[in-house]
Amino acid sequence: MLLLTCPCCGVSAEETEFAPGGEAHLRRFGPGSSDREFESYMFQRKNPRGVHFERWRHAYGCGKWFLAARCTTTLEVFATYPAQTPEPSAELIAKIREKRPDWEGTQ
């Protein structure tokens, strides 16, 4: 059971207080997009061993969605940050790189 800190209300709480929402930083493709684009948006999900960016909601707290950068093997949480972030900040990327020199990056 993970411990996560909600960046909106600042509460550090047990995983049962949150609801997971899958991969973060997806771009929505709507009408007019190609089949390939739509497929990537709907179905192509990363499932890495290692660094992962995830969506979480503080469902039994303030109700806000937020994002978490986390290692799926060691469970280390690099950061939690607001949902209104289109891509991980350069600062966060640098922090993860420092801890995980072998990380292949967000691609």
Place this chain on the structure above:
Amino acid sequence: MSHRLASGGRLIDRTSPLSITFNGKRLTGFKGDTLAATLLAQDQMLVGRSFKYHRPRGIVASGAEEPNALVGLGTGNRFEPNQRSTTTELFEGLRAQSQNHWPSLEYDFLALNDLVPQVLTAGFYYKTFLWPRAFWKHVYEPIIRRSAGLGNAPDADSRDSDRYEQIHAFADVLVIGGGIAGLQAALAAAEAGARVAVWEQTAHWGGRAPVDGVEIDSAKAEDWIRNTVERLEKMANVHMRLRCMGAGVYDHGYVLGYERVSDHAPGADAPRHRLWRMRAGRIITATGAIERPLSFAGNDLPGVMLASAMRDYLVNFAVAPGHEIVVVTNNDDAYRTAIALRRAGLGVAAVVDARAEVTGALPQAARAAGIRILTGSGIRKVKGGKRVKGVEICEIDSRGVAVTHRLDCDAVAMSGGWSPVVHLWSHCGGKLIWDEAGHFFRPDPERPPLASDGRGNLRACGAANGVTGAVLSDAHDAGLKAAQDSGASAKPGPAASDQVAAEAPMEPVWMMPRNAEYDLRSKMWLDFQNDVKVSDVQLAAREGFQSVEHTKRYTTLGMATDQGKLSNINGLAVLSDALGQPIPATGTTTFRPPYTPISMGAIAGGAVGAVFQPLRRTPMHDWHAANGADWEPVGQWRRPYAYLRPGESRIQAVNREVRNVREAAGLLDASTLGKILVAGPDAARFMDMLYTNMMSSLKPGRCRYGLMCNENGFLMDDGVVARLDETTFLVHTTSGGAEHVHGWMEDWLQCEWWDWQVHTVNLTEQYAQVAVAGPQARRLLERLGGMDLAREALPFMEWREGMLGGFDARVFRISFSGELSFEIAVPAGQGRALWDRLLEAGADLGVMPYGTEALHILRAEKGFIMIGDETDGTAIPQDLGLDWAISKKKADFLGKRGMQREAMQDPERWKLVGLETLDGSVLPHGALAVLAGRNANKQTRTEGRVTSTYFSANLGRGIAMGLVARGPERMGEVLRFAGPKGRMIEARIVDAVLIDKDGERQNV
């Protein structure tokens, strides 16, 4: 013969005898005994039968690692199978039964399995699947089910009479294990200023140090233990629990503790078990080590025990395993047992040592005591049937053909070295390294499990850390560092100093003798509980199993309830040897919680019966309960399925309610309907994205039915939207969908369109809602007075707000039954009064309540869809003939792109139609329309299925809806539906709207 010695036993109280029964036989033990100690004290060497071969088995160990001595405890509502007798504290009146034998423990018919062991070798279970094919179902499975297994499950009708509880707790430092290492670690952490919790799984502090003769600060270990426990108990920042096992270590310092509060004191005013849900900043595992058996032929006979366990029984309970004992070992530690046995006045026939030279301090002491030592030797075979009668000795480096000595004995103590208990370290990702000197896996301090910040949060200390010899400085160091990690900064006192006899290195011996022939290898047990032998693991390797995880599953090595506590390393070693690679290259299987099985009662805690989950009640709930409601769960709500009058059946009640709505008027408690407010300058724009149809064009005062799809284009929810004003909408959702839909809205508003000015509020429980439906509906409401509800004043699909009979009401002119219908929402606090008032005012009009089943039938008569019946997560609105509710003008809405995919345009998609059986019967729910022939998967071909099916009292026959391939193009065709027992039911495709197609009844 095993027996109780005349004196001694540091844990027993000879002045408190206790009377128990084993298989109905009366036995006497002492307070402080374990059940295993009492059984051994009365020469009950045979305690159970093995899993596959039904071989006689006795007690092997003295603690949680015991594989054999499992019993059924208690009777009736307190019966529990598979309890380890080695961890069962004795109490007056204890009743135990042995397991897995027929007809009795002494004479087990299924021991025949042992005579044809080649049938039950590794993977036999999987092989039975393959050949002969037809045998599995009728021959193999029934036989395997009858003969294999452990204890019987409790009677299905019995109910656990005990109470269980859970507790949430926090600590800076949690120390698991209350041996001398755990106590020292706790003391250092506590003196440094940390909040400390200490858990010990047994009923005693100090672990096995007193048994092993450890000296601390030049005194007996017992003195230091007593003093240290006293000091810890006095500290306000320390919390100590006995009988509390660290069951599992999970993410970020979450640890479960399993406290057996009153197993040893039944009838006490206490819960039976308590589950500790601990969140610890740092964890220290001081869980000690477990001795390994040796693999020699007949090592499973009753009377063959771990050397350390024999020492435990001797010192702790004054129980001797026999009068003449052979000790077999590859290390110095077992000599402690030999010496202890001799000191107790028992015969030690010999110590059989695999090592060629034996010169350590302990062997020398044994020699000095006159004990015979046979070096470079091993046990070839243990003689005896249901108990040990003697052993044959051979040279260790041989095939075991030649016998060098024959010794008579009635017990064998074996020691194959020690394995640190690394389970808790490993549960949450801690890695292990192979210790070349000690020949065991120990925690790799460089790769511990991590806290959320990425720092290691677990330290092992003492024997659990692979430390041999003095352990207290290691424990002190672990305690101090853990405390400092969690911010404590005081300086603790120094570590105590423990002295133990130095030990010469062990010699790894994974099989005895080293080149044993097959007939010996096929009687060498690795996993006692699952009956896995050396030959099984070797067979698996020959058959191509190289991965340790595959071999484990194929042979079932380590898969029993003891999770291979004794067998793991020996099994790995045999596999590595068969594969010709070193043990670290083979690796280990995964350790998973719990450490030993924990009760389901503890996992459930107090969450049983009425408090299993919260129940949602509408304001009218109590009225329903008092008036015959036959409840139906709808999410966490309970809704009346129907209201049964005295003497009425369910079906009669439903038919009465259905007819009454069409003939007079009915009341439906619709309070569970989801009600979500969507408000803000961008609310209309947002509503257009949420719904497939246009909502921004809806005028204030009006209502519109709408569909919500997910991004796949699949229908997710439906309901009526009321526009309250320019910037405010009230969204009605299905009863089960309110929370999900609200979460869905928030997801889009927070994560995709966060710059839109919209807010949402789930108002579901703020309002009570009553549907008043039927020809008399308007007359009834006019009797309440206060609002003009005439056809012109409140047309169909509009809403008005006002005082209705003194209630703050919002009245919606909407209909889910096809009748003249109003839905009245009032603040939740006024709901019950409104309900009572409507019933009272409508008594002479024939007004009566109706339940969810009538609601379903009435909507089905009108061909209205129900989310969850007509939809299953793969239906798009077009499948249900709802094309009219999909906007062609909007550039975008959720699901629009999904609906444009090729598969969604397929003309062969199953589409909604009405179905009418030719004989008027009711189609079975979910029945499939079948075609001749088979599909590519050799399954019967189908062309449709029933989605809703009811008996309509209004039409006097069965009615149904279903999804049928090209259904709407095939009106009038007759389909064949598969009924129960191969019966075929013919039904004609008809229009789904069966009553009042033009909507004249609701438009009055």
